[in-house]
Amino acid sequence: MLIHLGNFYHTTNRPADAEKAFAEALAIYRDLAADDPAAYQPDLASALGNLGSFYLEAGQHAAAETAFAEELTIYHDLAARDPRAYRFDLAVTLNNFGRLYTDTDRDAEAETAYTEALAIRAT
Numbered sequence: 001m002l003i004h005l006g007n008f009y010h011t012t013n014r015p016a017d018a019e020k021a022f023a024e025a026l027a028i029y030r031d032l033a034a035d036d037p038a039a040y041q042p043d044l045a046s047a048l049g050n051l052g053s054f055y056l057e058a059g060q061h062a063a064a065e066t067a068f069a070e071e072l073t074i075y076h077d078l079a080a081r082d083p084r085a086y087r088f089d090l091a092v093t094l095n096n097f098g099r100l101y102t103d104t105d106r107d108a109e110a111e112t113a114y115t116e117a118l119a120i121r122a123t
Contacts, residue, residue: 002028003050010054022051045074045089052096061104068096083123091120 006021026047032040052067072093079086094117101110 003047006050006054010057015054015058018054019051022047022054026051041074041078042086042089045071045078045093048074049093049096052100056096056100056103061100064100065097068093068100072097079120087120087123091117094120 002021002025006018006025009015009018009021026044029040029044029047033044048067048071052064052071055061055064055067072090075086075090075093079090094113098110098113098117101107101113
């Protein structure tokens with residue numbers, strides 16, 4: 001619910017409230033995933049993706065990259081265990097990296113990220 005609230009605040013031009021809601025959701029999912037990784041790692045990864053996208057759109061590229069990197073690590077692990085369930089999420093995360101790299105003039109890295117995302121989607 002906090003992620004949805006964060007998205008609402010973001011789309012209604014309330015960035016401070018959005019960041020607070022995303023950060024609170026992230027803290028909750030970190031705690032839950034620490035206690036029960038199998039149940040809450042997907043939610044943690046999703047919260048990281050939302051926060052990373054928020055930072056990307058705000059031009060906070062270093063913060064976005066940090067969030068996306070942690071999200072990518074989680075989805076790599078999840079997709080290795082259950083590709084059918086998590087390969088789409090892994091591809092979306094790689095696509096987010098492509099956007100980040102494009103925005104920061106890292107074209108070769110953007111191309112690699114987009115190519116990896118397409119390869120995953122094609123399987």
